[in-house]
Amino acid sequence: MSEPSAKKDDRPIVWFDIDNTLYSASTKISQAMGQRIHAYFLTLGLDDDAASELHHRYYTQYGLALRGLTRHHQIDPIDFDRKCDGSLPLEDMIFPSESLRQLFLDIDRSKFRVWALTNAYRTHAERVLKILNLTDQIDGLVFCDYAEPNFVCKPEPAFYEQALKVANISDPTLCYFIDDNKSNVLAAKQLGWGRCVHFCEHGLESVEGGKKLVINNSDVGSSEIVSVTNLEELRSVWPEVFKQ
Structure with a gap:
């Protein structure tokens, strides 16, 4: 499910999904x-x-x-x-981005922690973060522990609840969260997570279950969810998160 539990830390957490969020779905x-x-x-x-x-x-x-x-x-x-x-030949499909790394470097770490929240297994998550040169920018990782019987995943409420326990944070309103799957974002919002953002790359398609689906289907959910098409937009959506 996760890395060992964090020590007590009152800073809010910025949670990043990994796949199709830290890199574009155009990677295929x-x-x-x-x-x-x-x-x-x-x-x-x-x-x-x-x-x-x-x-x-x-x-x-x-x-x-x-x-x-x-x-x-x-x-x-x-x-x-x-x-x-x-x-997956990930090393041939995704590459480090200076602008993405700078976005993480510009987060005010005196006020915020940065964690990753993924439905992937630990090995895949760590591999992607390493390729993207972001390993040192992630304070903690919550993943689907496939080794556990009856493991849970997003958008199941139990997954988010376990994430809070692992990160040692009791107040969900202190959580910022971005994910490319709107159902995952809505689930977090319904559980009281504070500032939830949908990463939506318009027009890109994904193949799931042998069927073409529009990524980030806007038919799902609530108009209360803020959407961005580029992670740089987080500087405007979450201005308090970044160094002034």
């Missing part, structure tokens, strides 16, 4: 991942259409295809991770 990583997950569903003995339908259904119902696989099929989630996330 989600499509490459979708192909690998589809191939994994085929190993269940399904034909193409049935595999696509089940993949899509699990992704829609649980927020993570693997969540459905572990609930309804006898699969090894670590094996799944190795064959799907672990086989």
Whole structure:
């Protein structure tokens, strides 16, 4: 689920999702991942259409295809991770960004902590942060612990509640959060997380469960959620977070 619990710290936390947030969906990583997950569903003995339908259904119902696989099929989630996330040629698909690193450097660390909150397993999350040259800018990491039976993930309330415990923060209004999945953002908002932002790259598409879906579907949820198309916009949305 996470790194060891943090020591008592009264600073608010800025939570960043990782995939399709710290890098653009134009990298096509989600499509490459979708192909690998589809191939994994085929190993269940399904034909193409049935595999696509089940993949899509699990992704829609649980927020993570693997969540459905572990609930309804006898699969090894670590094996799944190795064959799907672990086989991605990430070093050829994403690269460090000076502007992104500067955005993190400009966060006022005297007033705020910075954590990552991801549905990926730890190995994938750490790999992405290392490639993006952001490892030293992340104070803590909360991830889906595939090694745990009945693990939880975004947008399940239990995932956010465990995140607060791990980060040793009792007041959810002290949480800032950005994610490319609007359902994940809405779930955090409904749990009282203070300043939630939807990262929405208009027009980009992702393949989930063998079906094309518009990323960050604006049909989901509430007009109260602030949207940005570029992470640089956080400087205006969350001005208090950055050094003056």
